Amino acid sequence: MSRTGTASARLTEVRDGFWLLPAVFAVGAVASAIGLSALEFRLNLPFGGILPGGPAGARSLLSSIITAMISFTALVFSITIVALQLTSSQYSPRVLRTFLQDRIIQATLGTFVATFLFAMVVLAALPAEEDEGLPELSLAVSMALVLASSGIFIYYLHHITTVMRVSQIIASIGAQTRRSIERLPPPDEPQAAVLGEVTQTVPAVEPGMLSHVDLALLARLARQYDCAITVLPVPGDFVVEGAPLVRVHRATDSPAARSVPADRINQGMTIGVERTPGQDLGFGFRQLADIAERALSPGINDVTTAVRALQETHDLLRRLAIRPDPTHVVRDRDGTVRVRMNGIAYDTLLAMVIDDVRLLSGQQPRVARLLDEIVGDLATIALPAHLTAIVRRLPSSAGDSD
Known part of the structure; x- marks a missing residue:
């Protein structure tokens, strides 16, 4: 959840929210029930005899559906909460974000809520007199929703037991981080520096995690005020209130400096209470390192889980070893640099994974050997810019031989 943020970040927060899909299902169910019931009564559709029993039988049926769906919904919510606590x-x-963004869990809850609301609206639309017609098509749809809910509930039990497995969690984090790597600037993009003198420093208006920067918005501001902008923290960093957040540079050909309104710059910065995937490349590495470190703790002592997390991290580090440290640059068509923001350094990722886990692997030779193999493999393919950080973490014998 972000306290201040860009429009795109707020839109992403809404789209990934746990409540959105159930809310869509609920609104759709209420609208469908009202529309279908009204259509049946107004057009007198020929569906008589589908569910015989009169209004009393229909009320009994719908009341049973409503009661059952309330119980189903409570059960699904309880199972989800237990899964979150265990994870x-x-x-x-x-890793809770992975579960909260799971569309199967959201769709299951949404289906149960939709079935409950659909039946409740149809119950309210039933006629009071025995000789009046019934919305039998709506009753049939209610029964169909019950059958669909039963099938979804069975699949939900299978799904939740699958996604709670540590291998699935690790694979999901790895896939999410690979998508973040694919969105990085091209590795052959020329490096750029902002050369103009600093004319303004914009501080952070509140503390929190910098999760997203709207580079396009900052670039428009830079063009409007004829300047260049440098973002100081890296996405994923914690910023304290009043700390420098952005530096504004005078354009090299600009005759006079123009001040950029701080509130407009802050509109392009998303500061929240937690890290999020996307521009924060280190978030996936942090999750994998947490899993490995907790698996090696004396209370759990699950070496296999630690090894699996390190294997996933190895693939991610290998992908980044052949790329320079990411730098996000927005240029004008003539090549003028308008915005520059650094990404997380490769050395920082190595420290997060290799150094932290190595401290806990002293009594686990299997983990220690794997860490040495990972570093040795990275040294064979890494760009020269990363070799210093990698060689520093090689085993002593390998480092001496070099």
């Missing part, structure tokens, strides 16, 4: 305590509290 948080066993692996890492930072």
